[in-house]
Amino acid sequence: MPDPAARSAKAEQTRSTILESAMRLFRRDGYDRTTMRAIAGEAGVSVGNAYYYFASKEHLIQAFYDGMQDEHADAAAGVLERETSFDARLRGVLEAWLEVAAPSHEFAGQFFKNAADPRSPLSPFSAESAPARAASTALYARVVEGTDLKLPANLRRELPELLWLLQMGVVLFWVYDDSPDQRRSRELVSRLVPIVDRMVRLSRLPVVRGLVDDMLGLVAALRSSGPQ
Template identity: 75%
Template sequence: MPDPAARSPKAEQTRQTIVDAAMRLFSRDGYGRTTMRAIATEAGVSLGNAYYYFGSKEHLIQAFYDQLQVEHEAAAERVLGRDSRFDQRLRGVLDAWLYVAEPHHEFAGEFFRNAADPHSPLSPFSPESAPARDASIGVFRTLVTGSNVKASADLRAELPELLWLLQMGVVLFWVYDDSPRQERSRRLVAGLVPIVDRLVKLARLPVARGLVDDVLGLVRDLRS
């Protein structure tokens, strides 16, 4: 696959055309039934050209993840520039994800059924997903850094990844949310944010420090 930095505008346009064609077919025919040949035909390119940009369907989904993350980051930036309150920033970032993901809800379940396999490169925890995952954690790092949250240095360091894990829970709920425009997912975010805000504030109390240290220790242990 060509180096992103070396792509010409025409190559970038061709690549995007292939991604858009894949998304249409995944939505219409399902991920499992869509072939690279069908994607190439839909995009109006040769099969060899499709494979030149994307070695497999999994690479196309990774491109979709990356694209969705760029859109989320842009939407989140508009929120993060308005308020320093931790709860408002968290609500804004989670709502921003629901906003950019909404057009893709119809076929999201197809992707996440494959992503649920721990050995799949589509898993949000896989090495292949590291760029999108790191970028998403970076959004939460910006959220924490620019907020008025008062927390210990250890908790501040781990909070961005913990918030990303919270978002993964929201994503899973959203995938199975069949309410109009996924309204239940929006209510979930509205209810979760005050709880998280209170928990972070409670973590400052001396009586909670031991428990917080245990949780952070567990997180670090599982990461190693």
């Protein structure tokens, strides 16, 4: 697979064509029924050329994830420039994700079926998903930075990853949300963000700080005992 930094304009166009063709077929025929040969045919390239750019269907989905993450960051940029309060920034970023993901809702369940397997490279916790996961966590670090929050140092350090986990919960709800235009998912975000905002602000109180330390200790223990 060519180094992204070394791709020519023609190579980048070929790669984009293959990815766009794959997404069309995934939407039309389903992920499981779509083959790399069919993707190559749709893109007008040889099967060998398709495999040159994407070693498998899983690599195509990873590229789709990466592209969606870039779109999410772009869609969230305005609210991060405009808002300084934590709740407005968090709500804006979560709502931006719902907007970016909306066109993919019809076939999101097909991907989730594979991503739910912890051994799958499509799992959001897999090594293969590390770049998209890191980019999303960095976006939530931007949510925290520059806000009016005053946080204990240990919570400030861990909060971006906790917010990414919160987004994963929203994603799971969204996948199963069959309401028109996924209105229930938007309602979930609007109700959830004020709760998270209050919980985070309470973390500075002495009576709550010990509980926060225990929670972060649990997160650290789970992280260290997870797959390496």
